[in-house]
Amino acid sequence: MTSHDPVVEADLHAYVDDQLDVARRIEVEAYLSERPDVAAKVMADLRVRDELRLALAGLQSANRMETREAARRLERSFLRHRSLDVFRRAAMIAMFVGAGWMAHSAFGPLGVSEVVASVPAPDFVHEAVKAHQTEALRRQMSSQIQSPTYDPADIRSATAIVLPELPGEWRVSDAQIFPSAFGPSVELAVEAEEGNRMSLFAVRPGTFAVQNVLMTQQGNTNAAFWQIGEVAYALIAETNDADALANTARKLARTLY
Template sequence: MNQLRDPVTDTDLDAYVDDQLDMARRIEVEAFLSARPEAAARVMSDLRMRDELRVALAGSKGMARPATADAARRLERGLARGRVLGALQRAAAVAVFVAAGWLANGLIGPISVTEVVASTHPPAYVEDAVRAHRTTLVREAMSSQPEAPGYNADEVRAATAIIMPSLPADWTVRDVQIYPSQFGPSVEMAVETKEMGLVSLFAIRPGTFDVVKPTVVPSGDVSSAYFQIGEVAYAVVARSDIQGIDLTAEALAKTLY
């Protein structure tokens, strides 16, 4: 059996009944019907009704009663209108899907990869900063772990080659710890603030030279923002809203220029 040019649709079947197909397409439709008894029975029923209508209309000039001929015309118009309505319904369904797509596009924006999903993962030192912050919270609850509030920026710079940002006047240093890292020592400073409570300021030399503007990273129950100036990278971590972390990171970064 020859393969069909195009799939046979209900529109093709209606056109077949109405003698609107060319010979090649009629043959394809008949091949389609020969393998589908139910569709063939429906088409045969439509053909019989068409022929009966034609007989009734042909006889309306002589032997058929006017009421019979008028009923035949109304029935033929009804059948034709039903086929047109079927086509319109299919077109309307397509239009509904298209309209729904445009509506969704207008309400939630273009369907595409968002900046958050498409953005690169934060540097590994951000995870170190969050881990150091959680460790500080553990130390806070342990009376056997004394805090080291004595903070000397020059001493930290001499020992680690890390320049720490200048802190706001209303911030109180609670603890300063030096942690090891794969690139050398890192600094984790716990600071008490009025707006955000306990904040961790983490600094590390990540082994690369770069300039990165403050970038916010949600981390579950805490938020963090990281930035880098030259060979030193910084991260601010706190249980605060993203906007508060962002503004704090920007303020700290400005003190290093």
């Protein structure tokens, strides 16, 4: 049952703070799905909130209770006012005062990146890795014909999946529609430069979310994954440079707004 009340700024703040009931969250997510610019701002707030919570969790053994509570008050206060740059500095300063420069050596200067903040991957990332491995197998088989030509508009019409704009120097070597546990998915095999092969995977996982780029690793395979609205994405590569892969994924994500 929905309230039909208009979504206001206070609802967005409460959404970031996890203070809404399920019914109201659904209404806010429906509102965000129709307003990508607002969704992008909310996604930025969620990122800052999660970075601070991750840092607080990592410092529990060294940080005093008073300092953790002060940082949490800063988090709530600055999220309400959306002063993101000031919030980052103030929250980190509060933690450094309580934990000392040990926090500085553990997390680096004033920040926790998404690469450091590696989290358990959602199910769609496992699907993306399987699609990446399948493409690598197809590439080795002379009987399997690759399809380097793809039409983003045609893919969107057939699957309701919007693909990011690829850099002009990238070459698509194969484009496939894969079945997945979530319905049709899209997998593009791309070459960013000579010998640098990646797979871009996109799927509608059945949930709405605004999630900045995060990283996970499965064996020798790194995956940068994110979600914008009803479509989730993963950039997969066998690389030792997880930071570069994450930065590439962020650039792709920005083309979707």
